[in-house]
Amino acid sequence: MKGLYSFVKKILTSEYLSLALRVYMAWIFLQAGLSKIPDPALFAENVADYRIIPYFAVNLVALVLPWMELICAFFLFFGLRIKATATILSGLLMMFTFFVIVNIFRGVSMNCGCFDAVGEPIGWTKVIQNTIWLLMTIQIFFFDKIHFFGMSGVLLKGRRRK
Amino acid sequence: MRSRIFFLTKAPRDITIETMADKPEILKTLAESRLFGHLKPEILKAISEIVQEVVVPPHTTIATKGEKGKSCCLIASGSVKMFRTGQSGAEVELVRLGAGESFGMVTLLSNEPIPTSVKTLEETRLLMISKDRFDPIMRDFPEVKEAVGKGVSLWIHRVTANIEDQAELRSLEFRLRWVDLAILVGLSLLCALAFNHTNPKRIPIIPQRFALQGVSFIPPSAVFEKQKKGAILIVDAMPANFYEQEHIAGGVNVPLAIFDFMYDLKLGKTDKAKEIVVYGRTISKHYDEEVASKLVVRGFQNVSILIDGLSSWKKNHYPVGP
Numbered sequence: 165m166k167g168l169y170s171f172v173k174k175i176l177t178s179e180y181l182s183l184a185l186r187v188y189m190a191w192i193f194l195q196a197g198l199s200k201i202p203d204p205a206l207f208a209e210n211v212a213d214y215r216i217i218p219y220f221a222v223n224l225v226a227l228v229l230p231w232m233e234l235i236c237a238f239f240l241f242f243g244l245r246i247k248a249t250a251t252i253l254s255g256l257l258m259m260f261t262f263f264v265i266v267n268i269f270r271g272v273s274m275n276c277g278c279f280d281a282v283g284e285p286i287g288w289t290k291v292i293q294n295t296i297w298l299l300m301t302i303q304i305f306f307f308d309k310i311h312f313f314g315m316s317g318v319l320l321k322g323r324r325r326k
Numbered sequence: 327m328r329s330r331i332f333f334l335t336k337a338p339r340d341i342t343i344e345t346m347a348d349k350p351e352i353l354k355t356l357a358e359s360r361l362f363g364h365l366k367p368e369i370l371k372a373i374s375e376i377v378q379e380v381v382v383p384p385h386t387t388i389a390t391k392g393e394k395g396k397s398c399c400l401i402a403s404g405s406v407k408m409f410r411t412g413q414s415g416a417e418v419e420l421v422r423l424g425a426g427e428s429f430g431m432v433t434l435l436s437n438e439p440i441p442t443s444v445k446t447l448e449e450t451r452l453l454m455i456s457k458d459r460f461d462p463i464m465r466d467f468p469e470v471k472e473a474v475g476k477g478v479s480l481w482i483h484r485v486t487a488n489i490e491d492q493a494e495l496r497s498l499e500f501r502l503r504w505v506d507l508a509i510l511v512g513l514s515l516l517c518a519l520a521f522n523h524t525n526p527k528r529i530p531i532i533p534q535r536f537a538l539q540g541v542s543f544i545p546p547s548a549v550f551e552k553q554k555k556g557a558i559l560i561v562d563a564m565p566a567n568f569y570e571q572e573h574i575a576g577g578v579n580v581p582l583a584i585f586d587f588m589y590d591l592k593l594g595k596t597d598k599a600k601e602i603v604v605y606g607r608t609i610s611k612h613y614d615e616e617v618a619s620k621l622v623v624r625g626f627q628n629v630s631i632l633i634d635g636l637s638s639w640k641k642n643h644y645p646v647g648p
Contacts, residue, residue, distance in 0.1 A: 219610055223529050227529070228515055232510070235517065245509065251502055271571060
């Protein structure tokens with residue numbers, strides 16, 4: 165039993181698992197961002213449907229959110245600013261989950277607007293999916309160690325030596 | 327001349343090197359070195375008598391950690407790296423040294439094994455000082471021994487500072503920083519605004535408010551009274567899914583998103599003089615304002631907006647339905 169526990173712990177805290185999750189999450193958010201960027205008006209309708217974002221901020225959110233997803237996808241894939249990227253994605257996923265739960269309790273049948281204009285209907289399946297993705301980003305935040313493009317090279321340049 | 331040489335260690339190295347003994351050049355290099363630069367000219371001259379000048383090809387290991395050293399080296403030109411080989415076999419660089427700097431000073435002071443390995447990064451010209459021949463100079467000139475001790479001390483500080491820098495960079499690389507969050511958010515904002523500016527389907531950053539010319543506002547009680555008399559048409563401007571969930575009883579759904587289609591279907595044959603009350607707004611969107619404006623544009627002369635929409639209607643306990 166102890167052996168199984170340590171094996172599971174080793175897998176869950178593995179940097180190679182982080183790398184795999186990074187690629188997977190990058191793919192998810194790449195699709196999410198690209199599907200929404202071309203038609204911001206349509207996505208703004210989706211944002212407004214949730215009835216949580218104030219009137220004056222709806223368009224700005226509809227413009228920036230897809231780009232944030234896209235840029236985070238690139239950063240995740242290339243291993244840049246991973247802590248910050250994982251933090252932003254965790255924040256987004258928590259926000260999406262909160263929005264979905266609020267509207268489930270409001271009893272409205274609506275589409276989530278996650279990946280395309282038609283989208284999937286919101287429901288507890290979407291909440292579970294978002295929670296799993298959230299756990300994945302948390303794993304990346306704590307255990308990612310494999311960087312192909314680190315900051316060291318950039319930071320070391322011009323650093324004065326005594 | 328080309329010759330085989332035993333380098334810093336006792337182990338012979340298969341490195342072919344060229345020696346280019348040139349006294350004035352050697353004296354100049356010694357005078358410009360950090361290790362001996364501050365010494366008197368007669369001491370430098372004594373040292374120059376015992377140095378051997380060698381040129382080492384790039385990527386050549388000059389010394390290996392753990393072996394016993396035989397000499398110290400001053401770098402006349404080129405550069406070297408001092409490193410240790412980790413458990414995984416990877417080289418961990420401790421410090422890089424360039425012209426005017428020196429390594430192997432520990433060898434001159436003690437018989438301890440070499441603490442780090444040394445490799446050339448490019449073709450490097452070295453002034454080698456053999457321990458056996460340097461000992462008498464250190465005996466005769468105490469300031470030389472002091473200079474070597476100071477050189478060792480500086481070298482230790484340099485390596486320590488380098489290790490600290492690397493540890494700091496490593497920790498920075500795996501630490502959440504507010505500036506990184508700001509970069510990501512700023513970059514997203516910049517890309518979003520730039521793309522929206524050039525996008526044919528661009529939207530205003532802040533939704534535009536409608537002028538609402540020819541549109542009045544009406545309280546729920548007045549609407550209810552008029553509806554009982556059949557003198558009013560109530561239009562629900564919300565999306566169909568919201569309408570299906572709840573709407574004012576008797577209200578007609580003309581969602582903003584498909585206004586043109588629904589207008590023809592439901593209001594196309596309506597008398598333009600008929601009084602129309604529009605409702606439907608959320609915290610995120612004022613559907614009522616937009617639909618009311620569109621109805622005015624279509625020629626309706628008596629368009630109103632229900633004050634506070636469905637919520638005020640429900641507060642007054644007026645009928646709602648799916």
